Amino acid sequence: MSNKTLSIQAIEFGTVIDHIEAGKGAEILKLLGEYIEGVPVTVGFNLHTQSGRLKDLIKLEGVILSEDVADGVSLLSPGASLNIIEDFKVAQKRSLGIASQITGTFDCLNSNCVSHTEPVVSRFSVQADEGDIKLRCHYCEKSFSRDLVAV
């Protein structure tokens, strides 16, 4: 069995997050957190792509990633692609890009933001700002860089 078949071993039904920027896989796993509790997960770090670059890859068996979580993943690795697997086949494939809204996946960095103490999910609009990607909180209206967001 070659290295390659090992790393993309087929699943019957689920989600493959592919072409994750090498090094971001661990952060994405952390983001997935309780969402993947009890779910069989296969992880590949620093896999070689056909173009010779390195990528990370995460396979989730039996779950389809929700839009909100996919948006969160997009923020950590905008170049990643999402493959929905049904019947061992790719039923749907899309590259994530960067979502314009992120809901419920990150906490606001402003400790005095009302979203921390009230029964609401966090909401951010995403803005590209001179090469940096910024999140602006729907509630407190503070903006901060994607790199500062704790997963």
Next chain:
Amino acid sequence: MSNPLYQRDILSISDLSRDDLELVIDTAKKLKEGDGYGLLHKKVIASCFFEPSTRTRLSFEAAVQRLGGSVIGFSDSSTTSAGKKGETLADSAVMISSYADAIVMRHPQEGAARLASEFSSVPVINGGDGSNQHPTQTLLDLFTIAETQGTLEGLKVAFVGDLKYGRTVHSLAQALSLYGCEFIFLAPDELSMPDYICRDLDERGIQYRKSQDLAAAIPECDIVYMTRLQRERFDETEFKQFASAFVLRAEMLFGAKDNMRVMHPLPRVDEIEVAVDRTPYAYYFEQAKNGVYARQALLALVLNEEVTL
């Protein structure tokens, strides 16, 4: 057709268009000239101050009463169930909105008014949410500038003092940038206008410069907007040095244009010498009075489909 502010939440100045701003200013002007009693007939306004702010609260409550409405509410949440029993703001908003026709609120946390508006069944007017927004302050400032200058278009405005932490000056500069005004930012380096605001002004093609020479800037200006330098941010010698550079003294006003007016959101501490009060340029007390008219205008527009004066 109902007015564009009818039943709207007023949370952030950036939610208001140029037309919306002008409607409020125009209505405030008419209310100052005439009488709006009856515009809030049979309306109950909840005045909910989760942190104390005597000035803002009195101004809102005077506005309600002058329009013939009535006020319920509290001036400090430490004495109410919201504060004491740990009720969420979301639940408070649901409950209060079942009693009142509109909610005016001030809260120490950023985003509180927007959150409350998502749970309230009646319009929410933000009277200040932490360090975030205080839209009625900006509305009364715009009304005052329009009143003294006859226009908002193309004015030269100096902002003086703490430009880093002062949300008042941030919101006002952003609003005035809709009107092609030019700015002079006078502040110590430690308290200068934040980069994100300057970038925003750059994007809109607004002219501005930073300076530390207040006296030299005054003859150019239509409005000099003073703010408080917070003593606690400096050590004593630093403070004295800044204070002498950024305190407005009466002799600096020789050479000012006749139409120039000095504004200040109050309370003043010592950044405007008392002698300035007796000059024709002082307008800060009238500005505070205008707060009642601006809030009257906003309440009247939010609670009446049509306002005829």
